Amino acid sequence: xxxxxxxxxxxxxxxxxxxxxxxxxxxxxxxxxxxxxxxxxxxxxxxxxxxxxxxxxxxxxxxxxxxxxxxxxxxxxxxxxxxxxxxxxxxxxxxxxxxxxxxxxxxxxxxxxxxxxxxxxxxxxxxxxxxxxxxxxxxxxxxxxxxxxxxxxxxxxxxxxxxxxxxxxxxxxxxxxxxxxxxxxxxxxxxxxxxxxxxxxxxxxxxxxxxxxxxxxxxxxxxxxxxxxxxxxxxxxxxxxxxxxxxxxxxxxxxxxxxxxxxxxxxxxxxxxxxx
Numbered sequence: 001x002x003x004x005x006x007x008x009x010x011x012x013x014x015x016x017x018x019x020x021x022x023x024x025x026x027x028x029x030x031x032x033x034x035x036x037x038x039x040x041x042x043x044x045x046x047x048x049x050x051x052x053x054x055x056x057x058x059x060x061x062x063x064x065x066x067x068x069x070x071x072x073x074x075x076x077x078x079x080x081x082x083x084x085x086x087x088x089x090x091x092x093x094x095x096x097x098x099x100x101x102x103x104x105x106x107x108x109x110x111x112x113x114x115x116x117x118x119x120x121x122x123x124x125x126x127x128x129x130x131x132x133x134x135x136x137x138x139x140x141x142x143x144x145x146x147x148x149x150x151x152x153x154x155x156x157x158x159x160x161x162x163x164x165x166x167x168x169x170x171x172x173x174x175x176x177x178x179x180x181x182x183x184x185x186x187x188x189x190x191x192x193x194x195x196x197x198x199x200x201x202x203x204x205x206x207x208x209x210x211x212x213x214x215x216x217x218x219x220x221x222x223x224x225x226x227x228x229x230x231x232x233x234x235x236x237x238x239x240x241x242x243x244x245x246x247x248x249x250x251x252x253x254x255x256x257x258x259x260x261x262x263x264x265x266x267x268x269x270x271x272x273x274x275x276x
Contacts, residue, residue, distance in 0.1 A: 005139045006170050007043030012036065015072050019080045021087055021125070028127040030083035032076055035133040037146075038068050044142075045173035053175070057166050058134050058148050075132075083128050086154075090125050126155025137165075138230040142269045143176075144168040145228040147237075163237045163250055165228045169269055178223055181234075181270045183263045187222050193260070194221045194236070197253045214245035229270060233257050 015034045021027040038054045039047060055071050056064050063071045130152035138145040144167070151161040167176040178186065195207060195218055204210055207218045221243055228235045233256040240246045257264075257274035264271045 006142065006144060007041075008039055008139060008144065008170075009041035010037050010136065011040045013038070013068060013072055015076060017076050017080065019083070021084065028087070028125050030080055030128040031130070032079050033131045034072060034075070036068065036072065037134050037136060044170045045168075049173055050168070053168065053173075054134070054146075057146075057164065058132070079130065086128075087125050128155070129153045129159075137228050140231065141273050142170045143229055143273065144170055145230060147228060158246070161250070162239050163226070165226045165235075165237055167227065167229045171269060176229070176270070178225060178227070181265060181268060182260075183265055186263050189263050190223045190255070190260075191221055193255055194253050195219070197255070198251060201251075201253075214248045215243055215251075216245075217243050229273070231273060234260060234270075 013034070013036045015032070017032045018029050020029040036058060039050050041047065042050055051068065052064055055066065055068065059071055059075055063074065066074065130150070132148075132150050134146055134148045136144070136146050146166055146168075148164040148166070149162070150164075151159055153159040168174070169176050169180070182190075198210060198215070198218065199205065199207070202210060202213060204213075207215075210218050221238075224236065224238060224242065226237050226239070228237075233254055236253045236255070238244065238251040238253070240248065240250050242251075244251055261271075261274050264274055
């Protein structure tokens with residue numbers, strides 16, 4: 001799927017799983033979709049170490065040490081098992097229906113308290129949905145940037161969505177950190193750039209105006225380590241709930257190299273890409 005660059009080649013594993021409670025199609029179900037892109041050839045860094053880095057970043061540290069196919073299998077099995085455990089816990093905590101007394105009147109209905117109402121809730125458990133995928137964003141100049149996207153819904157109208165960004169220095173095989181890229185004091189410099197970018201994106205003049213849109217704490221916004229790097233600049237993603245309400249899309253701030261060049265560390269893969 002991807003052009004070989006940096007001495008890397010990739011493949012993709014795709015899985016779709018749907019499992020109904022009690023194996024009954026009329027019952028609620030859990031629904032899992034995975035699209036996992038992972039390296040299968042590496043001429044610059046150790047392939048096995050790079051594959052494990054992808055696994056840990058995408059699925060979590062508990063899956064470290066396993067081959068990709070086994071990770072997918074276990075992750076899927078755990079997802080189904082966790083769903084069934086949640087369903088069992090739900091059913092065991094559903095209150096018994098209230099039996100109306102023989103002399104039940106309309107007046108009795110008017111004085112039901114909240115506990116009475118909760119005990120009369122229907123015995124309904126929701127279907128769960130999750131999608132998990134990763135994508136290669138940039139793969140040149142000894143830099144490999146990739147993003148992991150996860151979204152899930154555990155019933156109702158609220159869904160959770162997160163974006164996790166990673167950058168690998170292919171000269172070392174290690175993840176790049178902000179301290180690897182920037183000089184001391186970068187957090188203050190980046191805060192000013194973040195605020196300016198968000199104001200510009202939303203066509204606002206003041207941070208108070210951003211608050212009216214659903215942003216909060218913008219004056220104290222700090223680098224969150226969640227960045228991507230390409231040949232044009234550095235892109236930060238702030239997930240929902242960090243500095244914005246969940247109703248808003250995750251804020252994405254692009255910082256061109258012209259803006260960050262003055263406080264980039266010298267002689268790094270990023271500074272060279274920026275033309276320092």
